[in-house]
Amino acid sequence: MRNVTYAKCVRCGKIYEATPDLTNCECGGILDIVYDYDYIKSVLTKEKLSQRASRSMWRYRELLPVEETTEDTPLRVGWTPLYEEPQLAKMLGIRKLWVKDDGQNPTASLKDRASAMAVAKAREAGAKTIACSSTGNAASSLAGNAAAAGMQTYIFVPERAPKGKVAQLMIFGAHVISVKGNYEETFKMSAAAIEKYGWYNRNAAINPYLSEGKKTVSLEIAEQLGWEMPDYLAISVGDGCTIAGVWKGLKDLYAIGFIHKLPRLISGQSTGCCPLNRAIQTGEDWYPMEENTLADSIAVGVPRNADKALMAIRESNGLAINVTDEEILAAQRLLGRTCGVFGEPAGVTGMAALKKACEMGLIEQEATVVSVVTGNGLKDVANAIRSAGEPLHIEPDLDLMVEEFGKRGVRVE
Amino acid sequence: MRNVTYAKCVRCGKIYEATPDLTNCECGGILDIVYDYDYIKSVLTKEKLSQRASRSMWRYRELLPVEETTEDTPLRVGWTPLYEEPQLAKMLGIRKLWVKDDGQNPTASLKDRASAMAVAKAREAGAKTIACSSTGNAASSLAGNAAAAGMQTYIFVPERAPKGKVAQLMIFGAHVISVKGNYEETFKMSAAAIEKYGWYNRNAAINPYLSEGKKTVSLEIAEQLGWEMPDYLAISVGDGCTIAGVWKGLKDLYAIGFIHKLPRLISGQSTGCCPLNRAIQTGEDWYPMEENTLADSIAVGVPRNADKALMAIRESNGLAINVTDEEILAAQRLLGRTCGVFGEPAGVTGMAALKKACEMGLIEQEATVVSVVTGNGLKDVANAIRSAGEPLHIEPDLDLMVEEFGKRGVRVE
Numbered sequence: 001m002r003n004v005t006y007a008k009c010v011r012c013g014k015i016y017e018a019t020p021d022l023t024n025c026e027c028g029g030i031l032d033i034v035y036d037y038d039y040i041k042s043v044l045t046k047e048k049l050s051q052r053a054s055r056s057m058w059r060y061r062e063l064l065p066v067e068e069t070t071e072d073t074p075l076r077v078g079w080t081p082l083y084e085e086p087q088l089a090k091m092l093g094i095r096k097l098w099v100k101d102d103g104q105n106p107t108a109s110l111k112d113r114a115s116a117m118a119v120a121k122a123r124e125a126g127a128k129t130i131a132c133s134s135t136g137n138a139a140s141s142l143a144g145n146a147a148a149a150g151m152q153t154y155i156f157v158p159e160r161a162p163k164g165k166v167a168q169l170m171i172f173g174a175h176v177i178s179v180k181g182n183y184e185e186t187f188k189m190s191a192a193a194i195e196k197y198g199w200y201n202r203n204a205a206i207n208p209y210l211s212e213g214k215k216t217v218s219l220e221i222a223e224q225l226g227w228e229m230p231d232y233l234a235i236s237v238g239d240g241c242t243i244a245g246v247w248k249g250l251k252d253l254y255a256i257g258f259i260h261k262l263p264r265l266i267s268g269q270s271t272g273c274c275p276l277n278r279a280i281q282t283g284e285d286w287y288p289m290e291e292n293t294l295a296d297s298i299a300v301g302v303p304r305n306a307d308k309a310l311m312a313i314r315e316s317n318g319l320a321i322n323v324t325d326e327e328i329l330a331a332q333r334l335l336g337r338t339c340g341v342f343g344e345p346a347g348v349t350g351m352a353a354l355k356k357a358c359e360m361g362l363i364e365q366e367a368t369v370v371s372v373v374t375g376n377g378l379k380d381v382a383n384a385i386r387s388a389g390e391p392l393h394i395e396p397d398l399d400l401m402v403e404e405f406g407k408r409g410v411r412v413e
Numbered sequence: 414m415r416n417v418t419y420a421k422c423v424r425c426g427k428i429y430e431a432t433p434d435l436t437n438c439e440c441g442g443i444l445d446i447v448y449d450y451d452y453i454k455s456v457l458t459k460e461k462l463s464q465r466a467s468r469s470m471w472r473y474r475e476l477l478p479v480e481e482t483t484e485d486t487p488l489r490v491g492w493t494p495l496y497e498e499p500q501l502a503k504m505l506g507i508r509k510l511w512v513k514d515d516g517q518n519p520t521a522s523l524k525d526r527a528s529a530m531a532v533a534k535a536r537e538a539g540a541k542t543i544a545c546s547s548t549g550n551a552a553s554s555l556a557g558n559a560a561a562a563g564m565q566t567y568i569f570v571p572e573r574a575p576k577g578k579v580a581q582l583m584i585f586g587a588h589v590i591s592v593k594g595n596y597e598e599t600f601k602m603s604a605a606a607i608e609k610y611g612w613y614n615r616n617a618a619i620n621p622y623l624s625e626g627k628k629t630v631s632l633e634i635a636e637q638l639g640w641e642m643p644d645y646l647a648i649s650v651g652d653g654c655t656i657a658g659v660w661k662g663l664k665d666l667y668a669i670g671f672i673h674k675l676p677r678l679i680s681g682q683s684t685g686c687c688p689l690n691r692a693i694q695t696g697e698d699w700y701p702m703e704e705n706t707l708a709d710s711i712a713v714g715v716p717r718n719a720d721k722a723l724m725a726i727r728e729s730n731g732l733a734i735n736v737t738d739e740e741i742l743a744a745q746r747l748l749g750r751t752c753g754v755f756g757e758p759a760g761v762t763g764m765a766a767l768k769k770a771c772e773m774g775l776i777e778q779e780a781t782v783v784s785v786v787t788g789n790g791l792k793d794v795a796n797a798i799r800s801a802g803e804p805l806h807i808e809p810d811l812d813l814m815v816e817e818f819g820k821r822g823v824r825v826e
Binding site: 055074075076081083087101104106107108129143144145146147148149150154157159163164166167168169170171172173175176177178179180181185186188189192193196197332333336337338339340341342376377378379381384385387388389391392393394395396397398401405410412413 | 488577588594803808
């Protein structure tokens with residue numbers, strides 16, 4: 001990889017050669033992939049990019065840690081739509097708003113970006129099998145992307161994992177091991193199996209390449225905006241890998257001179273589980289927290305990528321905004337009815353945080369903002385039902401319909 | 414619309430001016446939009462198309478029945494991925510296979526193409542409100558596309574409609590009327606309301622513009638294949654609007670000289686509900702049939718677009734293949750584990766039919782085929798659970814894992 005210099009521990013600074021099977025530093029810290037930006041500037045220009053036919057995350061190969069000979073992965077990951085939303089901007093009292101709908105990825109979440117990278121790096125490592133322990137979007141995106149690439153997956157889930165999510169993994173042909181035990185036991189069993197069989201490890205806070213996949217969401221936003229960056233970028237935060245990836249992509253573009261301004265990050269967490277935002281708000285270290293939120297994908301009491309996430313929020317002079325479950329569901333409805341975008345609760349927490357920040361007067365009226373929706377609402381229909389409210393339930397009678405809508409403040413016309 | 418000549422009844426031949434609010438012919442027949450292909454040839458070339466930046470169904474405006482001044486609709490509908498699947502082609506014993514994943518549309522089904530067209534035509538008609546009666550993909554796609562365009566929707570559903578589907582409509586801000594009655598009563602109430610309030614009518618077998626939206630799936634397939642058409646195109650069939658749209662798109666391209674061969678259509682229906690395929694197989698007229706299949710989106714015993722659908726299958730010298738629910742679920746698993754594509758049962762019925770046709774020896778070994786997946790599996794998790802099978806459920810013990818996988822014929826390595 002001519003564009004990559006090495007990998008460096010964000011905690012102790014130790015340097016590693018960028019082999020495909022990197023995991024954590026021996027100090028326990030997370031590694032960061034370091035690039036040769038001078039080289040990248042010499043081979044990549046905006047003009048060159050604009051003429052490229054590829055509409056997937058692999059459009060940005062010069063900024064990605066893969067060998068030139070590594071093939072694009074099969075599923076079409078990335079180049080999700082960025083919608084300008086003037087009506088919602090007006091409602092929020094800001095100048096401009098764009099919504100990046102990353103639920104429009106193949107398995108319906110931003111995690112596809114990380115899993116496609118895992119498949120690419122596993123191929124470079126000569127691995128035929130990838131493993132992880134998760135029940136969520138990481139697992140389904142891994143199962144889907146690996147299946148398309150003809151690779152096997154072993155996915156370890158705690159026995160409490162919802163049947164629907166397990167079914168999705170099984171449809172993709174993953175070998176699913178439902179472990180009689182809690183998440184900690186499940187994780188340990190997966191680690192032991194990965195160690196014993198030499199499977200490729202897809203765990204976002206262990207494998208430093210995965211956030212390099214996630215950063216492509218920022219590269220796309222920048223290109224879709226014609227390299228004019230917004231003042232703020234709002235996103236949901238769980239274990240910290242996604243916001244760290246988002247920031248990495250922005251810094252890459254700044255380093256090669258494609259953008260001249262870095263947006264301030266808005267980190268959206270749930271009031272019921274916000275260890276990272278609490279650290280930002282108090283200025284202290286983070287420490288574990290209970291997981292009391294219905295936004296399951298970001299219910300992470302022990303964020304595994306705290307180092308990179310906190311660094312990203314602080315470097316960007318970001319805002320840490322906590323929102324209640326009710327505020328999350330309200331944001332889900334707001335996005336649905338105003339933008340036609342259906343996000344899962346964890347996927348719209350960034351939008352809920354933006355809305356709250358606007359209401360708190362933290363965002364200037366002249367501000368421009370991008371809000372990333374990280375997962376599709378079809379992934380969690382139970383909470384959509386909770387959020388949506390009841391339809392009108394009536395006899396087939398038009399007058400009755402008009403009357404009942406009237407009671408709800410809707411004038412039928 | 415310089416490119417449109419008029420609308421013509423497929424049953425009696427009566428001609429209508431192509432106003433935006435067309436419904437059925439006075440004889441009850443369905444209208445077809447007729448184009449001025451000479452004009453289209455004079456304004457559209459393959460080269461011109463290839464330089465177009467737009468990656469949505471509106472890329473093909475010269476072939477679509479909209480005014481030049483009508484804006485593209487807001488959600489990114491269309492330009493879904495077409496995946497070449499060499500491994501699955503080999504398993505089926507054919508030369509080449511591509512899978513078009515139309516579940517990658519904004520509300521996760523091909524119906525978004527029709528609903529986006531409905532929104533565009535409603536705008537032309539000066540309507541601010543669109544209505545339909547449906548609980549399925551037509552309703553959710555209408556609700557989403559209309560919300561993004563700032564239009565109101567009234568959607569009439571029978572009271573038995575699944576809560577999850579109703580929730581999706583409510584999230585998109587649709588006015589949902591759950592009617593105490595069966596589907597027939599629901600439909601009648603919607604018709605009365607549409608008549609009374611002058612709402613724009615989104616019913617695919619009544620509004621002739623909708624299949625013009627659906628046909629964009631064929632336009633994309635052709636362009637994505639470099640205008641080299643496959644020998645067969647397999648698709649699921651319910652009320653007949655989709656296969657009719659697919660055929661219309663192919664004939665359009667043939668008429669303007671962009672393609673020089675028309676594929677044979679493979680019409681996939683369920684053995685439990687196959688009135689159209691039965692008509693093809695017997696050579697007789699179609700007549701109603703019970704609706705005994707888990708593939709709910711194609712469980713249509715009284716297909717409302719039988720005329721156009723039967724004409725399409727016959728003109729293409731097509732194959733009518735019925736498959737059991739078990740064969741549909743098997744096709745769902747096959748697509749998931751081989752291609753990483755998760756389709757809903759009704760969405761993969763075309764693939765099930767293709768597989769069966771191959772097994773019956775109806776498809777030549779040298780054949781090339783495109784199979785369209787019309788909806789995302791996340792829309793129907795209950796059937797995915799039924800299809801997927803059970804994971805391994807064990808104590809956290811690696812030896813036990815190896816032993817149990819061994820019993821399933823899986824060698825852990």
